[in-house]
Amino acid sequence: MSRRSARDFDESDVRVRPNRRGSRPRTKDRPSHEDAVPARVVAVDRGRWRTVVAAGTEQERAVTAMRARELGRSPVVPGDVVGLVGDVSGREGSLARIVRIHERTSFLRRSADDDDSTERPLVANADLMVIVTALADPEPRGGMIDRCLVAAYVAGIPALLVLTKADLRDPADFLRTYAPLGVEHVVTSREEGGAVAGLEELRAHLEGRISVLIGHSGVGKSTLLNALVPGAGRATGVVNDVTGRGRHTSSSALALPLPEGGWLIDTPGVRSFGLGHVDPEELLEAFGDLAELAAQCPRGCTHAEDSPDCALDALVAEGAAGTAGPARLASYRRLAATLRRNDPWDV
Known part of the structure; x- marks a missing residue:
């Protein structure tokens, strides 16, 4: 058979393959997913x-799901209430799709470092932040507590301070530092036989709420959770004798139902709580008593200790109604100074 030259070919010799990828007409309409089944995210x-x-309920079941493409990059975190479609039977090997994130009541975030404004979402819909710190072994770190309080204020979540290991040190001196902030607290200690004193008081705060546990590694978060939720099985660790810090015993956030109602979300032990995503102007609003007094300061006042003509010092010293005194102002300034260091535009 002789070979045909290119000149011998015409349109009839060309086979046109249909463009299957673009064969369907595009539409901007998206499915409404009115049949989506509500579910709560407990882990990622x-x-x-x-x-x-x-x-x-009797129909309670665990369902594994993937994110639908239409959600884009919207974060889905423990505590979120989502809409599921597909196989929601919960059978082994089944996989549903998350097609909707219900409106959140709160959204707790942090950043990796103070100079990193990238937000790292932690928990959604929490209505109580439980800040756990040990009174000894490891030593309490006030900076971490301050940062958690700032994040809680910004997210609109009330905070509860839980002081563990009171059998090793009296909490009175430590509490005097935070009393002006008006933060509620619970003190726990280990008793003979491994029981945890103060647990019932803590249960009363958690009942019927969605609470998130925050704290350094080694402060006793997992011990508390195992006592509050029988069968939780969170690993507990020890504190390094050299560094005085604990090792990470929880590697991912996990939401667990409380026997008396509500949810408890355990977060991985963190060594830092970056506030690079926080606007320093948001802090004063959380201190309602000081914000009212600050209206008498000159325009542009930073309310810092060295700020000229700041009215807060004199007003607080005079015992203005509704303030907790100089210690309250000092607490605000300590938190505000932390935030100003995060803001590159605050010079």
């Missing part, structure tokens, strides 16, 4: 979300 693991459907 390697691109899969563990959820609970019909929590607290």
Whole structure:
């Protein structure tokens, strides 16, 4: 057979393949997913979300899900209430799709460092932040507590300070530092036989609420959670004798239902709580008593200790109604100074 030259070919010799990828007409309409089943996200693991459907009922079941493409990059975190479609049976090997994130009541975030404004979402819909710190072994770190309080204020979440290991040190001196902030607190200690004193008082704060546990590694978060939720099985660790810090015993956030109602979300032990995402102007609003007095300061006043003509010093010293005194002002300034260091535009 002789070979045909290029000149011998015409249109009839060309086979046109249909463009299957673009064969469907595009539409901006998206499915409404009115049949989506509500579920609560309890954990995130390697691109899969563990959820609970019909929590607290006879139909309660764990459903593994993936994110639908239409959600884009919207973060989905423990505590979120989402809408699921697809296989929501919860059978082994089944996989549903998250197509909707319900409106959140709160959204707790942090950043990796103070000079990093990238937000790292932690928990959604929490209505109580439980800040856990040990009174000894490891030593309490006030800076971490301050940062957690700032994040809680910005997220609109009330805070509860839980002081563990009171059997090793009296909490009175430490509490005097934070009393002006008006933060509620619970003191716990280990008793003979391994029981935890103060646990019932803590339960009363948690009942019926979605609470998030925050704290350094080694302060006793996992010990508390195991006592509050029988069968939780969170690993507990020890404190390094050289560094005085604990090792990470929880590697991912996990939401667990409380026997008396509500949820408790345990977060991984953190060594730092960056506030690079926080606007320093938001802090004063959290101190309602001082914000009212600050209206008498000159325009542009930073309310810092060295700020000229700041009215807060004189007003607080005079015992203005509704303020907790100089210690309250000092607490605000300590938190505000932290935030100003995060703001590159505040010079």
